[in-house]
Amino acid sequence: MKKPVFPVHDIGMAVAMEDYIIEMLNITKEFPGVVANDNITLRLKRGEIHALLGENGAGKSTLMSILFGLYQADKGEIRKNGEVVRINNPNDANNLGIGMVHQHFKLVEIFTVLENIILGVEPAKAGFLQKSKARERVLKLSEQYGLKVDPDAVIEKISVGMQQRVEILKMLYRDNEILIFDEPTAVLTPQEIDELMEIMRGFKREGKSILFITHKLNEIMAVADRCTVLRKGKCVGTVDIDKTSKEELSRMMVGRAVSFRVEKKEAEPGDVVLSVRNVTVLSKTHKKYAVKDVSFDVRAGEIVCIAGIDGNGQTEFISALTGLEKISSGKITLCGVDISKASIRKRSKAGMSHIPEDRQKYGLVLDYTLEENLVLQRYWQLEFQKNGFIKSNAVRSYAGKLIKQYDVRSGQGPITVVRSMSGGNQQKAIVAREMDKKHELLVAVQPTRGLDVGAIEYIHKQLVAGRDAQKAVLLVSFELDEVMDLSDRILVMYEGEIVGELDPKTTTVQELGLYMSGAKRSTVKEF
Amino acid sequence: MPEKKNTTKKVFNLESVLKSKGFSAFMAALFAIFLGLIFGFIVMTVASPANSLPGFRTVLLGGFRRLGDVFYFATPILMTGLSVGFAFKMGLFNIGASGQYTMGMFFALYVGFMLKPADGIHWLICVLAGFLGGLLWGLIPGVFKALLNVNEVITSIMTNYIGMYLVDMLIQSNGAMYVPSKTRTAYLPQSAQLPPLGVDNSSVNISIFIAIFIAVILYIILNKTVFGYELKATGYNRFASQYAGMSGKRNIIITMAVAGALSGLGGAFAILAPSTIPGSSMTYEPINIIAANGFNGIAVALLGNSSPIGIIFSALFISHIQRGGTLASLFGYKPEIIDIVISVIIYFSAFSMLMKSILDRIVKKRREMRTKDHAETGGKDDPDADNPARALDNDKKGVN
Structure with a gap:
C-alpha cells in the first residue's frame, strides 16, 4: 500500500x-x-x-x-x-x-416497460407502432444481460429496482x-x-x-x-x-483523512421521551393505509432508527409525527404531553426538533438569508421579537454564534442567501438550528442524503453528541451503513408496518435486508 | 454589507453593486422601460410617421408640464399597486383589486352622502369607510382560499363582477346619491372631499402623501415585523412555512384583507378627490364597467417588483407616461396608442430576469478583461458561495 x-x-x-x-x-x-x-x-x-x-x-x-x-x-x-x-x-x-441512467429516472409512469424502452425510437410502419418486434428485442436483451423485466408491467406499479433495469434496458436497446x-x-x-x-x-x-x-x-x-x-x-x-x-x-x-466508523460510547437510555401507540395514517395516493398500527418508544439518550426501503410508509409516518399530516387513529405522546392532534408549533414547543427529509422543500426558505433561516423555528420567541417587530440585532448575533459553533460556511456570513450555499452547508444550517433549539426529541430524516463524506461524518458526530446529551433521537435512513453504525436500536418498516426490532450489534446487513424486503418478519414487542 | 466583503481595492466594483438585490431589480425595471419605450416609439412611427418625434417627446416629457396631475392620477394606482404587490409577497395573486377598489369607492361615497358629521373629519371618515369596504371585499377570497382552498384568482375575478354590479345597483337605487338624468352620482359635499394641495388646475390632494406614507408603513411591516417575516416566508416557500409552524390560514386571510383595504383606499382616494371646478366633485358612472385602476395596479406592482418603495416609483412613472400620452393626442394620437406603450413596458418587465442575466454577462466579461490585464491579486471569495453548479447539483439531489 x-x-x-x-x-x-x-x-x-x-x-x-x-x-x-x-x-x-x-x-x-x-x-x-x-x-x-x-x-x-x-x-x-x-x-x-x-x-x-x-x-x-x-x-x-x-x-x-x-x-x-x-x-x-x-x-x-x-x-x-x-x-x-x-x-x-x-x-x-x-x-x-453514449447512454445514461439518471439518478432520478426519466420514465413515463403510466406507460408500460416496453413503451418506455422504445420511447423516442419507436419502430413504426406507416405511422403504426410495431411493438412485437420491439418486444422480441427487449426480451432478448433482458435475457442476455440478466435484466429480468415484465415488458407489459406499468412503470408506476413496479419496484424502484425494476425501474432502474428499465432505464438500463433503454440504453441497451439503443445499442449504447x-x-x-x-x-x-x-x-x-x-x-x-x-x-x-x-x-x-x-x-x-x-x-x-x-x-x-x-x-x-x-x-x-x-x-x-x-x-x-x-x-x-x-x-x-x-x-x-x-x-x-x-x-x-x-x-x-476530501483532502484529509476521514473516519468511517462512528465513534460512540454505549447508550445510556433514560426515560421514555416519545411514545407512539397504534398510529395509523391514511395514504394520500390510494385508499389504503400508508402507516398501519405502528407502536414504539424512544428513550432519552438513545438513537432509534427506522430502517426500510424508500416508500414503505416512513415519509407518511414522519409527516404524521411532526404534524405535517393528520393521523387517522392512534396516540403520540411527547414528554408526557399528548400531541396526537397538536399543531406543528405546539409540537415544537413540546420539545420536538425536526431535520426534514427534503431540506430545500421543507427545511429552508431558499430565498431568505442564512440568519433568517437560522431563526425559522424561533423568530416568534421573545428573544427575537418585541411587540411584533423582529429584533434584527439579536437575530444577527444569534446567527453569528450558530455559524461559528456549527461551522456553517457561506460567502457572506449571516446575510448570504441560502440558495447560493452548497448542499452540505445548507444541511449544516438546518442541523444547527434544530440542535440548538430547546428540544427533547430530534427527528432526523435522511440527514445525510446527498452529502459528501466530510459532511456525513460531521452530521453523524452531531447526532451522537445529541444522544450523549440525553436527547432522544429518532432517525430515518435508507443508507444501511448509517443505520448499522449510528443507531442503538433498529425498527424495520415494511409496507407501513414495523416488521422487526433489531439490535445493530448482533444483526447483519444481510439480515436487515431480508426484513426490509419483507422476506422476514418477527413479532414486535406488544404495547 | 455585501459590498464590503467583495470589494477589491481601487477599481470601481460594478459586481458588488449588481449583486445587491434591489439594484438589479431596479436596473431590470429600467431596461424594461427602455425597451418598452423603443417599441412604443416604433408603434407611434407606424401610426403616424410625421408626428412621431414630437409626439414621442410629449409622451416622454409631457407629464412634467402637468406634475400635479401626475401625482393625482398616481394615487389610486399606487394604492392598487400596493394591494397587488402585498399579496404577491405572500404568493397570492390579488386580481380582485378592481372589485375592492369599487367597493371602497362605494363605501366612501355612501358615507359622503348619507352621514353628516363635523366638517373637519367628514372626509377622514369617508376614507376610513373606503378602507373598510375594500377590506371586506378582500376578505371574501381570503376566507375562501384559507378555509376551503378555493383559488383566490377565481374568487377574486368573481368578486370583481359581483362588486361592480352590486355597487351599480345600489347607487342607481339610491335617490340621494344618483342623478338619473345624467347617469352619474350627484356632487359630493365639499366637506367629504379631500383637502387639495393648491396646485392650479389640478385635483392633486393630500391623499398622495397618505399613499406614500402607507407604502413606507408596508415596507416596514414586510421587512421588520414578525408578520412580514411569516408573510414573505410563506410567499417564498409555503412548505417551509408550514414546517416552521406558521399559521398559513390566518396569514392568508390577513393578507387578503389588507390587500383589499389598500385597494379600497385607492377607490376612496379617487372618488373623494377635490374637483377643480368649484361646487362640483368627482362622480361615478354606474355603467357596468370594471374599474381599470384595479388592473393597472397589477402592472404597477409588476414594474415595481412588488416592493412598496418600488411601487411608489412605478406608479408615478406609469401616471407620468399616461399624462404624456393624453397630451400626445394633440398630435393626433389616440389614447389607445399610449395604452399599447404601457402594455409593452409591462410585457418587457416580465423579462427582467433576462435583463439581469445580460447584465451579469457584461460583468463577467469585464472581470475577464481585468484578470487578463493584471495578475491575480487579493483573496478569493469562498468557493462555496454563489456557486450555481453546486446549487444545480443539489437541486438534482433535492428532488424526489
Missing part, C-alpha cells in the same frame, strides 16, 4: 498506446462566478468500469452532463476512439453510443456501448445492489464501457477497475482500484 497514490494526469503522453474509447481532455466549464470543471481529463478504457468519485459540487455531474451533451465545455475536447467529436445535445450523445450510471445504488436494497454489481460486471464481459458516478467507496472497491477523483472542480488523479484502498480514495476526495 505504499504505492504512489496521486499520479499526475498525463497529458501529452502517448495517447494511442492505450485503447481509450472516450477521452475528455482538459475540460473546463465555467458558470457565472465559479469554475465547475477546471482542466479535467478523464479517459475511459474500452471495456472497463471506471468510477468517478467526488464530493457534492466537485463537478462530477457537470462533467457527465458535458459528456451527455446537456452542457458544452468552455475549453477542452472530447474524443471517441481517438477522434474529436462534438456533443451538442443528448441525441448526439446517443448517436455516439458507453454507459453512464449516475449514483445508481442510492435507491436500492443491499440485495438489489449486489444484483446491479453483477449486471455491471456482465456488461464489462460483453465489452461495454461503464462510467460509474458514486460517493460510496465500498461499491467502487467492489466493482470498478479504475477511479478518477475530483475535488472542487479539479482532477485529483486517476488510480487503479487494485492498487489503492478506501482510505486513500476518501483522502483524495
